[in-house]
Amino acid sequence: MADSAAPRPGPLTADERWTLTVTVLGSSLAFLDGTVVNVALNAVQRDLDATASGVQWVVGAYALLLAALTLAGGALGDALGRRRVYGWGVSIFALASLACGLAPTLGALIAARAAQGVGAALLVPGSLAMIGAVFSEASRGRGVGLWSAASSVTTLLGPLVGGLLVDNVSWRWVFFINLPLAALTLLWLRRVPETRAPGAQPDWPGALAVTAGLGGLSAGLIRAGETGWDGLVWGLLVGAGLAFAAFIWREARTPWPMLPLALLQNRVFVGTNLLTLLLYGALGAVSLYLPMLLIGARGFSAAAAGAALLPLSLLLAGLSGPVGALADRHGPRLLLTLGPVLAGSGLALLGLGLGASWAAILPGAAVLGLGMALTVAPLSSAVMGSVPREQSGVASGVNNAVARAASLLAVAALGLLLVGSYRAALGPQLEAVGASVPVQRAVQAQATRLTEVRLPAGAPARAQAATDAAFADAFRTLALVGAALSVLGGVAGWVLVRPASGKTPAPGALA
Incomplete structure (x- = not known):
């Protein structure tokens, strides 16, 4: 035979x-x-x-x-x-x-x-x-x-x-x-x-404009967390807006655009990148501040904190191939809805499970990993399938850049939220352990030091535990907002992403 x-x-x-x-x-x-x-x-x-x-x-x-x-x-x-x-x-x-x-x-x-x-x-x-x-x-x-x-x-x-x-x-x-x-x-x-x-030609003016835009927006949000919304913050934000406008003007006129503006008329391309912005922004912010919480406020070693999200990586590595094949057969739309919603549920569990043990972290990390595993390969497939084959490289590159920019901006924006929430939580937590008003104010003034607050003389014995609890409260707020962003990404996947055209994705496009 x-x-x-x-x-x-x-x-x-x-x-x-x-x-x-x-x-x-x-x-x-x-x-x-x-x-x-x-x-x-x-x-x-x-x-x-x-x-x-x-x-x-x-x-x-x-x-x-x-x-x-x-x-x-x-x-x-x-x-x-x-x-x-x-x-x-x-x-x-x-x-x-x-x-x-x-x-x-x-x-x-x-x-x-x-x-x-x-x-x-x-x-x-x-x-x-x-x-x-x-x-x-x-x-x-x-x-x-x-x-x-x-x-x-x-x-x-x-x-x-x-x-x-x-x-x-x-x-x-x-x-x-x-x-x-x-x-x-x-x-x-x-x-x-x-x-x-x-014939390839880098778009250096476009790269300069988008660097200025992202940098100004990030700097403005980060400074707002330190000093409040002063004149320099508003100047940075206005400058960022002008830089982004210059980027669009440039891309409309250069023969070698970084971002061909015609892609913005493509519903699936816009939808997949909106999903990317929301999901990877939430993931980037939580991934930054979770180790700080575990090490600084929960007493984990750096190695234990590094291992906390191992379930995410294991599930992503193990399931991306089979999930990608599933998306090829049935289209990515349902997966790009369920995946971000599950990832958001995992982020919420990470925010709510703030105990000082692995048992408190494992459920959220596992659900987050499952959600990301359901999302990454179908997202790559949808991005590549949303454009003609000759534009697939540009589409994948733009999506990769959006994922990284999302993390940058979310770290700044949600960091602003974290510092504000931490400052607000310090007062009640310190008051509950008997700290005087001057001690409360001295510690609140150091909120931007996060878990490295230096307690003033006269602080009660349980003041350190109170500051740790306040940071956990602030992280919970950040994680729940990140969960909401991720769920919104799932909504974008359902509303904007039509069935894929069957093009094969480039593995690792969002690595």
Whole structure:
């Protein structure tokens, strides 16, 4: 009886093996930094005497430059050579990581994090681009799948590894660990063939305008949490609005737009990106402040806090493939409704389950992980299927940038909510343990220090427990607002996303 099965794919060529190795190693730099830094922030705050705004900028400076420059970085690689620009990105990222690890002040750390964002914007889009250009058509799907699986493992282990480094060595090693990875990547990069896409042109004015817009909006919201709504805050917000207007004006006139404005007339494209903005914004803010709560107010070690969201990563890694196949057969609309609603339920459970044990965190983390697993692959499929095939790369790139910008803006906006809620909760909690009015006011004045409040002389014995309880109250408010945003993302999925056209997604598009 003849074997009717499809022939098994042949082994990867030498060029394909080296390309896969280099892209996995290089992209691991960016994926690690996207997950490990959050568990180090308590230690950074103590060592560098940071307030809430400083913590937000340690995360936000990286996210800002990565979100704003990713599309331009991809176009630069197409124009000048993907291997060359990838190497630039790895080199910049490595030097910036060294500067982060050696940073003597908070300002130096934030500047180095911004430089890391520039490096990441050059190397992240190059990973899949090099695989797409070097791998044969028959092996391309296999290469992308292997890259995506390796990226999932990196994301899975990142917070745990970062927590172990913080607990046993120093937060600075969260950045130093990038150096051997970068060295191996650069050593083996010369074995990867160079590829280009003639005619590509980066939109630098557009990138500058969107950087100014995102930066001004983030800076305004972060400053409002520190100083209130003063004139500078309003000036930053107005400047951000003007920068976004300039971006739209530029995109309407350049032959090489970062964001082709015709895509904004595409209902499914708008719907998937609105869902992305809401869901990834909520996830980004909660993922930042949850480790701060667990370490600073609940007594978790950094490693234990890093492991708190392991169920999310495990479910995402294990279920994304089967869920993606389900979306291909039945369309993404129902999954893009149920997934964000489940994720929102998980965020709400994280806000409500604020005990000092794993049992309090596990239900929320598991439900959040299930919700994200139901969402990520169908979302990639819907984004790619919403546009003609020749625009799928642009659509995926825009969606990736939106996910990163969502986290940046939510950290700033929900951070403002967190600080305000914390300040409001401190008074009743301190009063309940017998703190005097002067002590209450002295502690409330330090609300921007988050879990690193310094209790004044004369504070009662239970004052520390009261400040921890107040921060837990504030986190609960933030998590519930994040849950509402996620559910709204599910509403957008149901209302705006029609059945997919059947195009195959690019795995890892939102990694």
